[in-house]
Amino acid sequence: MERTSSVQRNALARQPKVEVMIAGEQLRLRLHDGKLIKERRYHLRTYPNCFVAQELVDWLVSYKEALDRPTAVCLMQHLMDHDIVHHVCDKWPVFKDAKRLYRFRKDDGTFPFNTEVKILMRGQRLYEHLIADKNSILQLREEHGVTYQRSFPACQLIDWLLQNGEADSRCQGLELCRMLQEHGIIQHVAKRHDFFDSGLLYQFCINFRRRRRLSELLDDNEQDNDESLVASTQEDDHPDSPFVLQKHPSLEHNSAFQSVGPCQDLKQITSGRRGSLNSLQLHSTTLVVRVNPKSVLKRHVTCKELLAPGAPFIKRVLTVIGDALGWGFVVRGIAPCYVQAVDPGGPAAAAGIKVQQFVCQVNGQSVLYLDYRTVSRLVMTGPRTVVLEVMEPLE
Template sequence: MEFISSNVQKQAEIFQRQTEIRLAGEQLRLRLHNAKLIKDRGVQRFTYPSSFVAKEVVDWLLARKEAPHSEIAVSIMQKLFESDVIHHVCDAHATFKEDKLFYRFRNDDGTSIPTNQMRMAVRCQRIYEKMINEDNSIIKVRTEGSRQYRRTFFGSEILDWLVKHGEVHSRADGEKLCKTLVDYGLIRHVTGRYKFCDSNMLFQFTINFRRKRKLTEILGDPAEARQDSPDSPFSLEKLSDELPQSSFVCVLKKPVTLEELLAPGAPYFMKKLTVVGDDLGWGFVVRGNGPCHVQALDPGGPAQRAGMKIRHFIKSVNGCDCLKFPYQKINQLVGYGPKHAIIEVLEHID
């Protein structure tokens, strides 16, 4: 058994997130086609096939509650723009703008340039779909230790399947393919610690290719998915195996005292955030009896947009020192205050 280095793990997580963004973009493309928002459009003497109007799509996202307000809708489309999923029809704009401008999905105009990562993602999805459609699929929910894992298979089992179905010529080729899929964050050992090998070790597909994605998921911070450093007082727990890598809550591994937070040379630095609440609230959950920490965030919510992260300690709210307050008191300060809150947080230096 070979261990995976932390750098390879982090890169695989980045690749996985990029794949999740492209899948969300493809699902949106198909929905916009069904809604007749993608069509041939003309301006003066020019025709732009399979294009959409930015303002129309933003309005459509709001009407279907895919985003709580236009800022989030624009941020979603900007993320797709940055990920090279969409572009301006003339490439005349370097950002996505909520205006009467024409944009296109690169999958509609053939301008997407496939990378090795993209080719592997497509191949992995094809293999996944073939496997999952079989009557006695090797992809199952299995238990290892005290935990259950979805979309799992044994290392030797997938090699048997790949050879049998002509996906590879030999087990050696299959092992090489699976190692590449691990590198691109498409499969992994259920603990995430080991490289792929021809064995009875348990691996899993990291992505449910069939899951309908919420577009706000693509705004999640990939840094939240990283494993904590040994010195961190927190551990991360995934909300669900069906959600992407950024869907975590944090749990204190050990109590952190006020003295530890404020001691000279303590591994924390302060940040001041301005959080503007919306109709749905503030977008963060605080827990603790003092000092209190941010346990969870709404993807794309007001707090996350302001720069708040899970694992932040709440130092003050609107100038009121909160380090000794229980979480109920902090919730009152935020909830009963003005619609925008000035929140000072302490962030751990990883």
């Protein structure tokens, strides 16, 4: 009798944490859009990207995300326990329905980004590409008399990875797919096999575009992930897709790692891995960032200044080949955006990407007047090999 492998059992065990992360990210985007998250002052000190607990509880009850205030507090405590939200000074580990300032860890760069998070991001990006593909390999297929939504033969997914620059070889593509399975992103339709380069059918375990309700986080009888795979086309087109960078004019300065300070503010820990959910994925080092870190730029630079004849900047064209975990750098700012942080052991560093470089072009497309969210999206939704034109200050 065939049984689910240990890898698949581990993947299923990870699903609740994944759902908390997705629900938390969807909530963060909605709060930014509703302008509940903004710069606030308290005791003569300014705290960027914050919300007031009492106001948020009002919002959760008003928008029927929680039945009452105690339930809303319980939901937010659940997000705090999963390191999604924290008190601005990390002074209070308990969420209180009071006039206290809290912040999403993603907004100040203190989220514990690790390998699992990065694999989740990679899976989400692939899912978005596959769904948007006119000739998508995700189709209604039948195996042993059972019909499966958005399923695909393993060999076709590897073919797609190669054709779209997501993998350099079938071996590398196979390794990526096995990582996705191990972390609960994809699975065999009958949950009987590990991933093999074959005609076996697999499918995504998570519908990243399905709108999560916060009440699901406290529901012990949460529906199977398979049910989310049969969500309607209308749900698939919902703009609140988690971990997708969305351009909101009011969010120009709301970002993780927005103001990572100089080198002395960064501590490298080679045993861990961290990145940025709305960045280009730092990988291979852990960043310990101050609660209110500062920008790496010594002063603000305008596009006009960069383009002025004789300006003290040098133009470089660099090619970054991403690996299974990303590209290894973070961009921030708006018109122009700049490199905020670089993983010293990642692909970007190997290609010559450095902090304080200004991004002018991505794969031949001018991005000088775009914000970091748009630039990040261009990289994350493009081929794995990215050609960047940057300008860096003359030393």
